[in-house]
Amino acid sequence: MGDTNDKPPAKEGWxxxxxxxxxxxxxxxxxxxxxxxQQQKLAFDEQKLAIEKLxxxxxxxxxxxxxxxxxxxxxxxxxxxVSVSLQKGEDRHVEAARALVESLLSTNDPVESELRxxxxxxxxxxxxxxxxxxxxxxxxxxxxxxxxxKALEADVLxxxxxxxxxxxxxxAYRVDVFYCxxxxxxxxxxxxxxxxxxxxxxxxxxxxxxxxLAPSINASPGYGIxxxxxxxxxxxxxxxxxxxxxxxxxxxxxxxxxxxxxxxxLYLSVFAC
Numbered sequence: 472m473g474d475t476n477d478k479p480p481a482k483e484g485w486x487x488x489x490x491x492x493x494x495x496x497x498x499x500x501x502x503x504x505x506x507x508x509q510q511q512k513l514a515f516d517e518q519k520l521a522i523e524k525l526x527x528x529x530x531x532x533x534x535x536x537x538x539x540x541x542x543x544x545x546x547x548x549x550x551x552x553v554s555v556s557l558q559k560g561e562d563r564h565v566e567a568a569r570a571l572v573e574s575l576l577s578t579n580d581p582v583e584s585e586l587r588x589x590x591x592x593x594x595x596x597x598x599x600x601x602x603x604x605x606x607x608x609x610x611x612x613x614x615x616x617x618x619x620x621k622a623l624e625a626d627v628l629x630x631x632x633x634x635x636x637x638x639x640x641x642x643a644y645r646v647d648v649f650y651c652x653x654x655x656x657x658x659x660x661x662x663x664x665x666x667x668x669x670x671x672x673x674x675x676x677x678x679x680x681x682x683x684l685a686p687s688i689n690a691s692p693g694y695g696i697x698x699x700x701x702x703x704x705x706x707x708x709x710x711x712x713x714x715x716x717x718x719x720x721x722x723x724x725x726x727x728x729x730x731x732x733x734x735x736x737l738y739l740s741v742f743a744c
Contacts, residue, residue, distance in 0.1 A: 545575060546586060553590050557597035565598045569606070573690040578616065579733070588613045591687070612685040619682065623647070624735060641711055641718075642676045644737050649684040651696060651744035656683075662699070662743040666719060673718050684742070698727065702740040705730040715739055 549572055556568040572590045576583040588610055595606030626645060648666045650659035663681045670679045689696055701719075703712035709730070716726045719741070726741070 542583075546583070549575060549586075549590065553593055557593065560597055560599070562599050562602060565594050565602060565606075569594055569609075569687075570690075573687045574692070576691065577693065578613075578620070578688055578691045579693060584613075584617045584620075587687075587691070588617065609685065609687045612683070613687060616682075616685065616688055623738065628736070639674050639677075639714075641670075641674050641714055644711060644715075644739055645678045646670060646680075646715070646739045646741060648679060648681050648741045648743060649696075650681065651684050651686075651689060651742070653686055655744075659743045663741075666741055666743060669719060670715070684744070693731070696742045696744045698742075699744055700727045700729050700742050702729050702731050702742070704733060704735065704738075707736065708739065712739060715741070 549568075552571060553568045556564040569591065572587055572594075576587045576590075578584050578587065591606055591610040591613060595603050595610060598606055623645070648663040650656065650663035652659075660681070660683075667679045667681050670677055684694070684696065688694060701712050701716050703709060709728075712728050716728055719726055
């Protein structure tokens with residue numbers, strides 16, 4: 472007869488199998504819980520990031536609304552200031568109002584640019600006779616500058632949409648050479664004409680024109696030019712500006728570069744001041 476101890480009791484065999492099954496179930500459950508926890512964390516992180524982006528967008532929109540409200544309030548105050556100056560009709564009041572208009576209203580904003588012209592024209596009508604012609608000329612220069620800027624903006628957009636192959640990357644650019652009017656206007660204009668001539672000789676097909684930078688425009692936000700320099704759009708035009716400055720360098724001296732944030736692709740400005 473066989474020994475009864477050779478086989479484990481049936482009950483113990485089932486316990487072993489049950490423990491094995493439970494171990495596998497618990498392991499699977501632990502894996503699922505860990506996976507689910509990671510998925511929840513990822514979902515939470517995505518929601519948090521989305522909320523942060525939304526908060527940033529709302530903050531930006533709020534800041535923009537506040538900026539627009541602030542600019543609108545400033546425009547109304549300038550309008551009132553000009554009205555008071557016209558009522559008083561004194562030279563010092565007219566000059567004070569003109570200085571505020573020229574220094575606070577932007578030439579790049581279409582609304583403010585039109586307002587600049589209108590307010591300066593209004594001041595010319597109520598100014599003392601000795602100042603009237605000066606203000607009329609200033610208003611005319613403002614209007615001409617705005618017309619040129621509109622044409623420029625339309626042209627650079629057209630050129631950006633339909634680029635064409637050139638020997639030099641600069642050939643695809645449009646360049647305006649501004650000379651500062653005022654005491655040294657003649658010398659500055661001569662310098663600007665030299666820049667135009669040099670660029671046309673060195674770069675076939677480049678479009679270059681000379682423009683006057685009236686004192687009233689130079690006093691507006693974003694200008695304040697006191698030296699000769701090259702201005703370019705920060706993100707995309709640094710290399711082109713470097714090349715242009717190298718072409719215009721004389722005696723080892725190169726024009727300073729200044730980045731700006733104007734939305735005018737394929738456009739560079741040179742200032743002779």
